[in-house]
Amino acid sequence: MNIAAEFIHINKQFKGSNYMALDEVNLSIREGELVTILGTSGCGKTTLLKLVNRIYEPDSGEIRLFGQNIQEMDPVKLRRSIGYVIQQVGLFPHMTIYHNIATVPKILGWDKEKIRKREEELFRLVNLDYKEFKDRYPSQLSGGQQQRIGLARALAADPSLMLLDEPFGAIDAINREKLQDELLRIHEASQKTFLFVTHDINEAFKLGTRVLIMDKGQVKQFDTPEAIIKNPADEFVESLIRSASKQYFITDGGGI
Numbered sequence: 288m289n290i291a292a293e294f295i296h297i298n299k300q301f302k303g304s305n306y307m308a309l310d311e312v313n314l315s316i317r318e319g320e321l322v323t324i325l326g327t328s329g330c331g332k333t334t335l336l337k338l339v340n341r342i343y344e345p346d347s348g349e350i351r352l353f354g355q356n357i358q359e360m361d362p363v364k365l366r367r368s369i370g371y372v373i374q375q376v377g378l379f380p381h382m383t384i385y386h387n388i389a390t391v392p393k394i395l396g397w398d399k400e401k402i403r404k405r406e407e408e409l410f411r412l413v414n415l416d417y418k419e420f421k422d423r424y425p426s427q428l429s430g431g432q433q434q435r436i437g438l439a440r441a442l443a444a445d446p447s448l449m450l451l452d453e454p455f456g457a458i459d460a461i462n463r464e465k466l467q468d469e470l471l472r473i474h475e476a477s478q479k480t481f482l483f484v485t486h487d488i489n490e491a492f493k494l495g496t497r498v499l500i501m502d503k504g505q506v507k508q509f510d511t512p513e514a515i516i517k518n519p520a521d522e523f524v525e526s527l528i529r530s531a532s533k534q535y536f537i538t539d540g541g542g543i
């Protein structure tokens with residue numbers, strides 16, 4: 288299987304800070320994986336994502352996407368080739384849902400018919416009725432619906448990599464479960480590589496094909512949910528698992 292993203296000796300320390308936001312991070316992520324990134328507040332999860340779309344630059348080290356060093360890529364083109372979903376959604380308030388989703392396809396020069404077909408496909412994918420929602424403005428949608436549109440917009444130009452930073456963090460528990468199930472379905476259907484930041488342990492273990500556990504800028508463990516539960520790498524990982532709700536760790540089947 289191809290390698291989608293590689294982090295090679297990545298270090299990052301913010302100006303004025305006396306510790307490393309990322310400390311010697313080495314990772315290799317395969318194409319098609321849904322990697323969840325889990326850790327305590329301030330451990331470097333968001334920084335790791337923002338290095339991938341070059342909102343931040345590392346102090347040292349190299350990041351490769353599909354074999355290409357991102358330092359050698361034009362940052363604007365790079366960002367257009369990556370889907371990015373954040374907790375605050377970030378839809379343009381003065382644009383209809385249709386035009387929000389069409390932003391990147393328009394920049395890429397798609398014709399109207401191609402955009403319309405893609406929109407219909409995306410609405411189906413995120414489970415919203417095209418006719419009902421396309422002409423609404425973001426403020427006329429619930430938080431969960433907005434986040435679905437955020438997801439659709441990020442997927443619009445068929446990016447090979449999706450970065451998701453706590454996308455469901457502000458959604459109530461019931462809708463959050465639904466969105467998680469939809470995300471799993473979308474990932475399965477798209478076979479794209481997803482990097483998903485969360486501080487919710489249940490979410491990380493439910494969604495991740497592999498879970499990346501971080502603490503103080505360092506990778507503590509990177510493995511499948513089952514392997515982490517069976518063999519936590521150290522006390523930090525063990526205590527994280529212990530602190531999780533019983534939902535995914537103690538079930539009738541005895542596992543996740």
Ligand SMILES: Nc1ncnc2c1ncn2[C@@H]1O[C@H](COP(=O)(O)OP(=O)(O)OP(=O)(O)O)[C@@H](O)[C@H]1O
Binds near residue numbers: 302304328333486
């Ligand atoms: N732009 C910045 N300038 C200075 N320090 C920063 C900046 N961005 C992040 N940091 C610091 O780097 C460290 C890692 O931050 P980061 O946002 O990556 O953490 P996180 O794991 O995503 O946390 P959370 O779960 O709370 O969002 C923190 O100590 C944070 O204060």
